[in-house]
Amino acid sequence: MTNLTTLTRVRMQLALRNKMFFFFSVIMPLGFFFLYAGVFAKGDPHAVSFFLGPVLALNVMGSFWGLSATLVMYREQGILRRFHVAPVTSSDMLASSVLANFALTLPTVAVILALARFVFRVQNFGNLVALFLFVCVGTVAFGSLGLVVASITNTMQETQVLNQLLWLPLIFLSGATLPLAYLPRVVQGFSNYLPATYLVTGLQQATFFAKPLTDLWVYFLALVAWAVLSFFVASQLFRWEPETKVPKNGKLWAAATVIPFLVLGIWLHGNGKMLAQAQAAYTAINRPSAPSTEAPKN
Numbered sequence: 001m002t003n004l005t006t007l008t009r010v011r012m013q014l015a016l017r018n019k020m021f022f023f024f025s026v027i028m029p030l031g032f033f034f035l036y037a038g039v040f041a042k043g044d045p046h047a048v049s050f051f052l053g054p055v056l057a058l059n060v061m062g063s064f065w066g067l068s069a070t071l072v073m074y075r076e077q078g079i080l081r082r083f084h085v086a087p088v089t090s091s092d093m094l095a096s097s098v099l100a101n102f103a104l105t106l107p108t109v110a111v112i113l114a115l116a117r118f119v120f121r122v123q124n125f126g127n128l129v130a131l132f133l134f135v136c137v138g139t140v141a142f143g144s145l146g147l148v149v150a151s152i153t154n155t156m157q158e159t160q161v162l163n164q165l166l167w168l169p170l171i172f173l174s175g176a177t178l179p180l181a182y183l184p185r186v187v188q189g190f191s192n193y194l195p196a197t198y199l200v201t202g203l204q205q206a207t208f209f210a211k212p213l214t215d216l217w218v219y220f221l222a223l224v225a226w227a228v229l230s231f232f233v234a235s236q237l238f239r240w241e242p243e244t245k246v247p248k249n250g251k252l253w254a255a256a257t258v259i260p261f262l263v264l265g266i267w268l269h270g271n272g273k274m275l276a277q278a279q280a281a282y283t284a285i286n287r288p289s290a291p292s293t294e295a296p297k298n
Contacts (some may be wrong), residue, residue: 003088007096008103014070015104021066026108029059033112037120043275048120050285052112053204054176056131060138061170061196063101065163067146071097072159075150080240090238098143105139130206130213137220138199145195145257152246152254161218170196175204180275180283188275193258193265198222201274203246208281219263219274225260233257266273 009052015021033055041047074080083093116122125131149166153159171177173187174196180188202219204212213220233253237246247253268274 002098003086004096005091006017007083007088007092008099010102010145011096015066015100018066018070020110021070021104024062024066025104026225028062029055029108029112030115031153032058033115037116041120043120044105045091045121045123045286047158048116049122049124049126050204050208051279052116052122052125052207053202054200055112056109056135056203056207057138057174057176057196057200058171059112060105060135060199061142061176063105063139064142064146064149064279065167067097067143067245068149068153068163069156069159071147072156075239075242076156078242084240090240091235094147094234094238098149098231102136102139106135109135124210126207126210127212130211130216131203133213134199134202134206134220134223137227138203141195141199141223141230144227144230144234148230148237148254148257150248151234151237151239154242154246170194172195173215175200179282180278188278189269192269192274193261195223195226195258195261196263197274198264201277204281205277209285218268222260224266226257229260230257 036051036055037043037048041051071080080093113125116125145166149159149162153162173183173191174180174194175197176189177185180191180197180200183191200220202216202223205216206213233256237250237253239246
């Protein structure tokens with residue numbers, strides 16, 4: 001526990017000096033918030049509350065980019081080799097990375113909520129318990145995704161390419177940037193298989209409809225299972241030295257982390273529950289009155 005605490009503190013100090021972390025964890029989320037709240041929602045508190053879930057999801061998801069790039073950079077520069085000299089395990093290093101990322105993400109979430117309240121006059125943040133829990137599990141899950149990416153890539157250039165390939169579908173096909181109900185039907189069906197959709201939907205239902213966690217347990221448990229599986233795979237593939245090669249089946253292990261969403265995606269695609277909830281939220285923002293706290297139970 002002492003090693004983990006020390007490593008977490010060191011990782012936080014190093015992250016605060018990293019420009020990439022500052023951009024993806026602070027500048028980008030706040031930029032999206034003011035874009036959505038000021039331009040798309042036109043400052044209307046009712047519409048701002050609709051976009052609050054996607055904005056928080058973007059803040060949570062952005063952590064995987066900086067986390068993966070930072071670990072690869074440390075490995076290339078030999079910094080991880082110095083950590084390895086100390087009596088720490090790969091699990092200690094990865095867990096400290098996730099904990100440091102979590103501790104540094106929460107202040108930005110608090111700033112976004114404060115801006116929504118005092119600048120855009122949003123009076124109700126829905127179910128704060130469900131909101132907080134989704135932020136927690138989402139930060140750990142997408143942080144673990146960053147660990148997996150760092151474990152299977154060898155150079156910073158390779159990491160950036162893979163991050164781009166993952167990032168674009170995650171933000172554009174999940175409802176994080178454009179409302180899911182606004183997207184074509186084909187894209188809506190594909191969104192059932194994206195982990196980002198579970199986070200966006202969970203946060204939006206918690207904030208906009210004040211849904212409790214008991215109504216959102218499928219999305220929450222899917223993210224929990226993904227976080228545990230991704231962390232386990234990353235710990236098995238973690239490399240301290242840049243000369244160490246990725247195991248031949250390493251990328252297959254990484255691909256296996258999507259299994260929870262393949263299984264749940266087939267089920268949700270059949271019952272249409274997630275898409276119905278997204279449609280209900282999209283319809284509700286056009287109403288002149290405050291949104292109902294009850295979404296359709298399809």
